[in-house]
Amino acid sequence: MAQKQKALDLTIIGAGMIVTDVLLPSALQLQRTGVIGEITVCDMRESALKALKENKDILEAFPGQDFKTCPEIGAGDSSDTELYKKVLAEKDHYGLVIIALPDQLHYMVLKGVIPFNQHILCVKPLVLQYDQALEIEKEAKERGIFIGVEYHKRFDRRALLARKHYRKGDLGDFALGESKLIEPYFYRHSNFQNWFTCENTDPFVYVGCHYVDLVCFITGLKPVEVSVTGRKGTFPNGKEGYMWSNGRVVFENAGTLSVNNGLGYPDDSAGGNDQGLIMYFDGDDCAGLLAHDDHNRGVEYGFAKNVSKRFQYVNPDFFRTVPWEGDGLKAIGYGFDSVAATLISASAIEAKVDGNPDRAMEIRQNGIKEANAKGLIATPENSAYNELVQEAARMSILAGGDIAIIDYSTERPTVKLKK
Ligand SMILES: NC(=O)c1ccc[n+]([C@@H]2O[C@H](COP(=O)([O-])OP(=O)(O)OC[C@H]3O[C@@H](n4cnc5c(N)ncnc54)[C@H](O)[C@@H]3O)[C@@H](O)[C@H]2O)c1
Structure with missing residues (x-):
């Protein structure tokens, strides 16, 4: 109606x-x-x-x-x-x-x-x-x-389809995954340099969270363990930020997602950024697989004029007019x-x-x-697990990559370093 x-x-x-x-x-x-x-x-x-x-x-x-x-x-x-x-x-x-x-x-x-x-x-x-x-x-x-x-x-059709199939059991039980989202280098020259500093945030929290949320959205599994290491760099204004991060999220069924992020996709490369998700699943004496190439969605243009980059992967799916x-x-x-x-x-x-x-x-x-x-x-x-993951991620990255545990056994879940 x-x-x-x-x-x-x-x-x-x-x-x-x-x-x-x-x-x-x-x-x-x-x-x-x-x-x-x-x-x-x-x-x-x-x-x-x-x-x-x-x-x-x-x-x-x-x-x-x-x-x-x-x-x-x-x-x-x-x-x-x-x-x-x-x-x-x-x-x-x-x-x-x-x-x-x-x-x-x-x-x-x-x-x-x-x-x-x-x-x-x-x-x-x-x-x-x-x-x-x-x-x-x-x-x-x-x-x-x-x-x-x-x-x-969550509103990408490929994610909605994946959720439907996972929830019906068509793909099996999530076992191992790999996600990446590398934003363009030029972000370092934007207003980011005023706030994207080590004490505030990092690439895992900034964009890695999208794929962690997506895996939860598809599978309904809770994240229970997070570890993140970062590589620092200096913005043009002299402030220090984590420019790259490598994270690992373990879910309640021991399924594990590796999460690679950064502000460093070359500005003159064909895509707007580099991103994608691969997930493997355990089925009934077989395996399942999902692979989303979110970077090149099958549309490539060689522009004749009016653009900064002549050859581009054009993503018609995210946002266009x-x-x-x-x-x-x-x-x-x-x-x-x-x-x-x-x-x-x-x-x-x-x-x-x-x-x-x-x-x-x-x-x-x-x-x-x-x-x-x-x-x-x-x-x-329904998405408060993202805040738990972020808390765990910040704890971990600031501790040089130590594992942070999310414990759901108490009424209010807690986050703490494992050791
Ligand atoms: N959904 C996504 O994937 C996605 C993509 C990009 C950014 N974001 C999020 O959007 C937020 C903003 O990102 P952005 O890239 O637009 O940042 P930005 O730095 O380009 O813009 C932030 C703006 O906020 C203004 N501002 C700061 N404090 C203010 C205040 N108290 N009152 C009014 N204005 C104020 C600044 O002047 C600036 O213009 C961040 O949380 C970021 O994580 C989300």
Whole structure:
């Protein structure tokens, strides 16, 4: 049955790379379909907002659509880290917020947004610690706030298909896997150099988490042991970060995933990055295998003009804007599907609330419960193992690769070094 939608105002906090490439274009697409009303983007750096306003790809894809900024263009940078609160103070309750800030700010900003009763889409990772995830989950549930965490690989058709087959037993029992996600070298020259430092994060936590989440998403297995080693390097501004990491995650059935990550895919290579997943399974006196080449998806272009790199692997699956029957271009791909899943869920909840205002809290809390149970959208509750893995990974990498154990035997799972 078709779901009713309610157009909700959206506030996007952060105007960096992921907002430019995926989140704002997705939001503008959803504005066309009546899921989103007015859009406001808030960033402390005026230059980031100005770049977003003048972005040629966005202007080409979404003619006649616009968004507000805070601060307004021309007002200069802001030193107020809680600028978004000024925007939210003007908004109706139970609108939408997207949080797209550096990882270590998510917890603080989630705590700042929740009192404004806004449904939230947060870029991954939700937070960096398990206790923080529990706290956010509890506060959000009490207020009927729907929170989705943007693990977009879950919405890739190949992942959905793998989940279906694994859960039916078609592939066997996960035994051994190999994942890699190496982001481009040029990331080292971006705003990353200001926050991607050793004390804050590392490539395993930044992108390795996608494949760890994906293996959990496909198999339903819990991660129980994590070890990560890192190789440090220096950003152009002199700050030190882990540029490469090698991790190993052991699951509750002793299945083991090796996780290779880095900021170092050569800028002039054909792909946008290098990534993929291979999983082996034990069957009934036979083996199973799944291999996802997420790097070259079978489309190769030799461009004649207008590009920085002439020969490219083009990934049509993640996020693109393409011709459609309406004006401009349409946002498509699993990146869009993932953003849409959370924002449409929240919009559908509010449409139901409008039809039944006396049952508002019950409807909102049921919406959260259903999403938790379904397990497609990552929620603070159904994906909290990611925070346990991150805690374990940070503990391990800072201890030079010692094994960290996730113990689920107590009511609140604990993370500690093995020795
Ligand atoms: N889903 C994915 O796979 C994916 C991909 C890329 C990034 N991300 C995540 O998105 C987040 C942001 O990444 P990015 O690459 O866009 O980073 P970025 O550094 O390009 O952008 C972050 C922006 O936040 C702004 N900012 C910082 N503090 C602020 C505050 N208090 N109020 C308003 N603005 C503030 C900065 O000025 C900057 O413009 C990170 O958590 C990252 O892990 C996720």
